[in-house]
Amino acid sequence: MKNNTIKKTGLKTIFALSLALAGFNAQAQSQTADITKQGSTQLGQVGNGTAGSQGSVRVIDNKGTIKFLQVKNGITQITNSAPDGGITTTWQLGGTLTDDTYIDATNKVFALDGIKLVPNTLLPSTNAADGSKHGTAAVPATTSGYTFLVRDEATGETLKMAPSQLVISGGDTPPVNNPGDPITITDPTLPTKITKVWVYRNGAKLLGDVDYTLAAGTLTINGSNLNEPNDYTLLPNDKIEVQWVN
Known part of the structure; x- marks a missing residue:
């Protein structure tokens, strides 16, 4: 009775594996011959007998061909007619991620x-x-x-x-209300480096960190500069143009 049970169980196992192997023909497959067949897995052992290793199991497909089923890096592989290579790996990319x-x-x-x-x-x-x-x-x-x-x-x-969004630019043409009044511009797109900001007065470029300063998203244009030869005073008719890139 015991032997009959083992035989029946073995036949059921081979039959189930045959059905599973028959389904591989309907899957998206890629073939390569540079994956070596792993050593045989024995009962009571893990993989090749070494803890943590992986091994292969000999199976028979629905055409009676002997093949070797193995797992490598979590992907099920099955050899074709060349036992020492020719691994056919079934793996289809795509779908929806259910977890991070x-x-x-x-x-x-x-x-x-x-x-x-x-x-x-x-x-x-x-x-x-x-x-x-x-x-x-x-x-x-x-x-x-x-x-x-x-x-x-x-x-x-x-x-x-x-x-x-890769390059964010901006600009402004603020007025001069009174002679010598400083001008303050606050904009979230202003860069953190003053070398990315250009200020012009009547077409002439002012000097960064001399005629205007930049700090914490605020640009301040000095109303006057009394230091020769860069001395000037902003006047109501001046055309001020500010440009920046971030």
Whole structure:
């Protein structure tokens, strides 16, 4: 009775594996011959007999062909007719993430080969939307052009950036109300470095950190400079132009 039970169990196992292997033909597969078959797994042992290692199991597919089933890095692999190589790995990328997903590339190269260049006919996106998806059926469906992928250093999250966000510029033409009055401009897009701010008076450029200063998002243009040869006094008819890039 015991032997019959073992035989029945073995037949059921082979039958179940045969059905499972038959389904591999319907999956998206990639084939390569540079993955070596692992050593056989024995009963009572882990992998090749060493704790933590991985091994292979000999199985028979629905055509009667002997193959070897193994797991490598969490991916199920099954050999083809060449036992020492020719691994057929079933793995399909795509779908929806159900959890936060991180890939640790420490001391490794994480790269994508075969990426196409942006064609000259594809212009920067002017209507990029948060959470938009590709395709005509996407919501919103009117987004177009290209964006950049960037990384949030605090969370590691991958985000997209519109080309208009890469370089932020601004400007102002403040009036001079009274002779010698200083001018103050506060704008959140002002840069933190004064070398990225240009101030002109009647077409002549003023000197940064001499005629104007920048601190904490506020630009201050001195109403006058009494130091020769850079002495001047702002007058009501002066044309002041301020430009910056961030």
